[in-house]
Amino acid sequence: MNVGTHVSDDCVTEFNKLKLGKQYRYLTFKLNTETNQIVVDQIGQRDSTYAEFVGHLQNESRYAVYDYQAVTDDVPPRQVEKLVFIFWSPDANQPVKQKMSYAAGKEALKKKLNGLSKEIQANDPSEVEEAEMRKLVLN
Template identity: 30%
Template sequence: MSSGIPVNEDCLKAFDAMKRLRLYKYVIFQMNADFTDVVVGHRYRAKKVSGDSSEIASITEGETAENTSNLEGASATEEEVFADFLKHLPENECRYVIYDIEYTKKDVTSNKIVFVTWAPDTAKIKPKMLYSSTKNNLSKRLEGVTTHIQANDLDEVTLDSFQEKLQRV
């Protein structure tokens, strides 16, 4: 049963920019302070934006150094991006994440967007319930994402564990 908490259009724009344009490596979604909307919390720019495309401008509008890592779009290793992701994952609060992760399966390197639900054991009960009941509402809007990772402890949020899960898919 869905909680009915709506997903802000900026979340869907960020997902589309990740999927279609490969603009972001990860996007962290969170509920706003009064738990009435799922919004973009933080993102990591995967590449430099050039040109004056109105589409790109509408997607990147509102990006600041506080809510976007790697604004300049410099290249980084998967390990560096994952370390940045962990830095922006709160220890005691729930989040949703879409992550465009690189992995190797049978000597072939690929990328896949995974949907992560972060619900730490230390989070308060009400937010955990709201995030749990809103998860399906959000994941249905993220068309094409087929891999879901549920994480409740930082030990479950490692680059190796994510890549291992994708190798089994």
């Protein structure tokens, strides 16, 4: 059995396409428990909506990076864009071992993804509502 969680090179490659190339709106990552490796799960095209992203967060843990854009209420309004790391670990219907494996892999993935500016750790759908994301990005 492998000690520690490994991050697939694809995770970094796709993250850089999101961050530098602005090719995607979001990425989700999952833990392959057989290889103890974090791999790319879903890729959200640049025109994807936040609702589509949340729809991919099911009843299993996931990591995600969302390139969130919001306009401030300032006068004049400013466009704000942040890369937000999301650790989704729903409380319901998930084995404790799986939750612990995801928690253990979080820092390994974050270390590989340079340029993240905010973070959300969510256990309930209300914690990833768009209003919460907007508030986080604008504060």
